[in-house]
Amino acid sequence: MAGTHKITELVGTSPVSFAEATKAAVAEAANTIRHMEWFEVAEESGRIKDGKVEEFQVRLKIGFKIER
Secondary structure, three states: OOOOEEEEEEEEEEOOOHHHHHHHHHHHHOOOOOOEEEEEEEEEEEEEEOOEEEEEEEEEEEEEEOOO
């Protein structure tokens, strides 16, 4: 991991699980961010509707190498 890296923060969501929310966020970020090398789940939360879990949410940090 030598070089200069940047960290961006985003939120992924899924009606299925925290893992699926994480995968969705990384997949979406991959459309515009190159050289991603790691992620860190900073927070897990969710939404409740009518007494049931409606949505899983993860706030994550993604690290990527800066191009020169």
